[in-house]
Amino acid sequence: MTTVAGNGQTAFEAVVTQLTLEADAVVSVRLERADGAPLPAWEPGAHVDLILPVGIARQYSLIESPPDFSSYRIAVLQQRASRGGSEYVHVFLRPGQRVGVSAPRNHFALDPAPSYLFVGGGIGITPLLSMARDAQARGARWSLHYGGRSRRSMAYWRELVDRYGGAVQVWADDEERPLPLERLLARREEGTLLYCCGPAGLIDAVRSLAAERGWPEEDVRFERFAPTVHEHGPDREIAVTAARSGVELVVEEDESVLDALLRAGVGISSSCRSGVCGACQVAVLEGEPDHRDDILTSAQQAAGDTMLPCVSRARGERLVLDV
Amino acid sequence: MSERLAFRRLDREEIRAVVGHPHEMIATKATATIGETARRFVAHSPFLTLATCDAHGRADCSPRGDGPGFAKVLDERTLAIPDRTGNRLVQSFENLQENPAVGTLFFVPGLRETLRVNGAGYVTDDADLLRRFDSDGRRARLALVVEVAEVYLHCGKALIRSGLWDPRWQSLADAMCRGIGVFSLREIEKGAPTGTSAAFDAWLEDVYRRQL
Numbered sequence: 001m002t003t004v005a006g007n008g009q010t011a012f013e014a015v016v017t018q019l020t021l022e023a024d025a026v027v028s029v030r031l032e033r034a035d036g037a038p039l040p041a042w043e044p045g046a047h048v049d050l051i052l053p054v055g056i057a058r059q060y061s062l063i064e065s066p067p068d069f070s071s072y073r074i075a076v077l078q079q080r081a082s083r084g085g086s087e088y089v090h091v092f093l094r095p096g097q098r099v100g101v102s103a104p105r106n107h108f109a110l111d112p113a114p115s116y117l118f119v120g121g122g123i124g125i126t127p128l129l130s131m132a133r134d135a136q137a138r139g140a141r142w143s144l145h146y147g148g149r150s151r152r153s154m155a156y157w158r159e160l161v162d163r164y165g166g167a168v169q170v171w172a173d174d175e176e177r178p179l180p181l182e183r184l185l186a187r188r189e190e191g192t193l194l195y196c197c198g199p200a201g202l203i204d205a206v207r208s209l210a211a212e213r214g215w216p217e218e219d220v221r222f223e224r225f226a227p228t229v230h231e232h233g234p235d236r237e238i239a240v241t242a243a244r245s246g247v248e249l250v251v252e253e254d255e256s257v258l259d260a261l262l263r264a265g266v267g268i269s270s271s272c273r274s275g276v277c278g279a280c281q282v283a284v285l286e287g288e289p290d291h292r293d294d295i296l297t298s299a300q301q302a303a304g305d306t307m308l309p310c311v312s313r314a315r316g317e318r319l320v321l322d323v
Numbered sequence: 324m325s326e327r328l329a330f331r332r333l334d335r336e337e338i339r340a341v342v343g344h345p346h347e348m349i350a351t352k353a354t355a356t357i358g359e360t361a362r363r364f365v366a367h368s369p370f371l372t373l374a375t376c377d378a379h380g381r382a383d384c385s386p387r388g389d390g391p392g393f394a395k396v397l398d399e400r401t402l403a404i405p406d407r408t409g410n411r412l413v414q415s416f417e418n419l420q421e422n423p424a425v426g427t428l429f430f431v432p433g434l435r436e437t438l439r440v441n442g443a444g445y446v447t448d449d450a451d452l453l454r455r456f457d458s459d460g461r462r463a464r465l466a467l468v469v470e471v472a473e474v475y476l477h478c479g480k481a482l483i484r485s486g487l488w489d490p491r492w493q494s495l496a497d498a499m500c501r502g503i504g505v506f507s508l509r510e511i512e513k514g515a516p517t518g519t520s521a522a523f524d525a526w527l528e529d530v531y532r533r534q535l
Contacts, residue, residue, distance in 0.1 A: 054367060054391035083455050084366075084392050092366055255533075263532070 011051055011100040012039065016093055017071065022155035025078040026123060027090055028063065030071050031101055038069045039101070044130035045108035045195075045223070048072065049271050049279075050085075051100030052093075058085035059277045061127035061197075061223075062104060072101065075155055077123040102271070107278040107295050108223040110134055113193040115141035117184065119206055121198025122148050125156060127223060131195060132164065147171040147179035147202070185209045196222045217298060224276050230292040230311075238313060241320040242266045243285055257309035261323065268309070268323055275311035282309055287319035353475040356399040357440070361474050364438040365402070366392045368429040373404070373467075375414075375444070378421035383414050390458060394429070397452075400471045402427075402440055405456035405463030415467075416446050425469050428477075433488050435479025442472040 018030035029050075033039055042062050049057045060074035078090040093099075110116075110131045120128045125146055135142040144167060148154035151172050160168040171179045185194075185206070194215060196206045203222045210220045238251040242261060251260040258280050261268050271279035275293030284307050291301040293308035300306060309321070333341075357365070370388040377383075387394075387404055394404040404427075406416075419425070425444035428437050444467050456463040486492050500508065504527055507520035517523070 056390070056392070081451060081455050083457055084395070088366065088392070092363055 011049070011102045014039075014099050014101040016095050016097045016099060019093065019095060022075055024150075024153045025090075026075055026153070026155040027078070028073055028075040028155070029089065029093065030073050031099065032071045034098060036070075039065070039072055040103050041065075041069050042072075042104035043106055044110040044134045045127050046104040046106040046130075047108075047127070047277070048074070048104050049100070049102035049277075050074065050089075051102070052085065052088045053097065053099065054084070054088060056083075056085050056088065057100075057102075057271055059272055061108075061130075063126055063129050064133075075123065075126050105278060108195070108197070108221060110195070111193060112138075113140065113191055115189055115192045116143075117192055117194045118142065118144040119179065119181075119184065119194065119196040119198070119202070120144065120146045121179070121202040122153070123155070124196075124198030124202070124223075124225070125154070127197050128195060129156060129160075132160070132168075136164065136167075142167060144168045145171060145179055145184055147198070148173070150174040181205055181209055185213050185215070188213065188215055192219070194220045196220070197224075200224065224294045232292050232313070233290050233315060235313060236317070239318045241286075241318075242323050243320055244323055251313075256311065257313060257319070257321075261309060261321075266323055270310055273310045275308050278308065280308055280310050281306055283322035285320040285322050288315040289313070289319070290315045353473050355472060355474070357396050357402065357471055357474050358399070360476065361438055361440070362396045364429055364431065364476075365394055365396050365440075368431050368438070369393060370432075371404070371427050371429045373415055374426035374428075375418035376422050376424055377418045383418060385415055391431075393456070393458075395455060397468075402442070402469040402471055403452060403455075404467045404469070405453070406446075406465040406467060407463055416465075419444050419446060419467075425467075427469065435482040435488075437477045437479075437482065439475040439477055440469065440471055440473070441475075442469045444469045 013034040014031040015034050016029055017032050020028045020030075022028050031039075031050075042065070045061070047059045047061045050060055051057045060076060063073040063075055065072055076086055076089040079086040108127055116131070116135050118128045118131060128144060128146075132142065132144050144160065144164070146154065146157055146160065146168065148157075149172070151157055151170065154170070154172070157168075157170045161170065171177045179202070194206070194210060196203055203224060207220060207222065211217070235253045237253050238257065239248070240251050240257060240260065241248050242264070245266045247264050247266055249260055249264045251257050256273075258268065258270055258273070262270070268282065269279050271277045275295065278295045281295065284305050288304055289301075289307035290313045291307060292311040292313070295308055296306065307321075369391045370386065371394060372384055373387050374382065374384040389405065389407065394402060397403055423443035423445060425442055427440045429440070430437055446465050447468055448465055452466055452468075453463050456466065482488065499505070503520040504524040506527060507523045510517065510523065511520070
């Protein structure tokens with residue numbers, strides 16, 4: 001059975017079948033469909049929305065599924081300044097409780113390559129777990145550098161070391177062994193793809209160092225948990241045409257393009273509403289987007305033929321969207 | 324105006340003579356801190372009433388609501404309620420300048436019991452705190468912090484008797500409004516309608532849609 005979540009996306013009714021404390025302040029959640037049917041298959045790097053009983057939807061990377069996809073596992077960090085999602089999972093969620101789970105999405109796909117450098121910080125290890133498994137199974141060369149405050153707070157470090165040995169290096173601040181980014185990025189083997197997930201500081205450091213050391217931008221892939229602050233033009237009124245729906249509308253300066261589309265009854269999926277999940281991505285047929293998301297690469301942003309209407313607006317006064 | 328109606332006023336002993344004394348279990352069930360059950364209650368509640376009072380003891384009660392869990396338990400002695408766009412009268416906040424006493428009553432749809440949290444309140448614009456109330460890209464402008472003094476779970480008798488969550492009683496809304504909006508009714512009552520009720524209702528719906 002599928003249900004439609006409040007944000008217009010298809011979601012499965014799921015049951016929490018296991019909660020596991022994986023590290024200090026990290027709980028993993030195993031989810032199965034309420035009707036016992038298999039869940040959709042997914043590729044490394046994918047994430048789902050977890051829709052909590054209070055209606056909050058949050059995005060989490062998928063960690064593992066059995067071969068028959070009868071369950072998903074995600075891991076959630078308890079955040080002291082929770083906006084409600086992390087707190088609900090840690091304090092209130094119980095085995096047997098019903099939640100919603102969206103179909104998987106993937107904006108952090110593991111592209112084929114002869115070798116990979118994985119860099120994870122804290123809970124940012126989660127999408128890299130399935131990537132390492134996949135790279136290993138395909139016989140690719142890879143190494144994973146996992147940094148965190150202390151081993152106690154780092155989920156899955158022991159399992160990773162046990163399974164992959166020297167391919168995995170654990171770097172803990174409290175052992176005075178922080179992630180040696182300078183050294184890791186100094187040499188680039190031709191064809192190596194870099195995948196990085198973690199707090200904003202880590203991603204920013206990796207991106208700027210990689211650029212300095214001559215890594216091509218398209219070979220450095222990252223996924224953020226929270227939106228970054230973007231420099232952008234003023235918020236102005238925009239005339240938007242939803243070409244496929246045949247709807248013309250005005251986006252006022254204090255509302256998002258997404259909200260205006262939804263209000264006008266245009267069918268469009270959405271999830272994070274902050275430019276980090278990619279659910280609402282639409283093709284731009286006319287007009288120049290003012291990009292404010294953390295999904296598109298700078299090449300994609302420059303091409304201007306796609307945008308994230310939950311945060312991005314227009315440089316001009318008009319947009320025509322393929323929706 | 325006609326003279327105000329007046330009835331015999333009972334004192335404490337006379338009231339006790341009628342209602343008796345509470346069972347000891349009930350008399351002592353209030354706690355000074357927010358425990359696990361109360362925390363769950365707040366985390367699932369989309370609606371509360373907020374009572375405040377000015378320096379002269381003039382009381383005021385107003386509704387507050389948003390998605391379930393919109394008010395947050397920060398620790399066992401601190402509760403925070405975000406302030407979103409209201410009618411800008413901010414009578415509650417005006418009262419708090421004169422008298423910090425706050426009484427809240429939380430509701431969970433479908434649940435008959437309610438939760439009372441009393442304490443002392445103040446208004447803050449602390450950026451880290453406001454960030455915790457972000458929802459759909461909206462940030463609360465202010466938050467009411469309640470330093471908790473008393474937490475109490477009310478039994479469900481009033482909600483059971485009132486049938487508050489009974490869908491059958493949803494028809495009361497139509498009976499009350501007779502097909503037009505509450506505020507239009509009020510305008511007609513005052514004898515000073517500023518437009519048609521349809522236009523007024525359309526304006527109000529637009530305000531509700533745009534300013535929530």
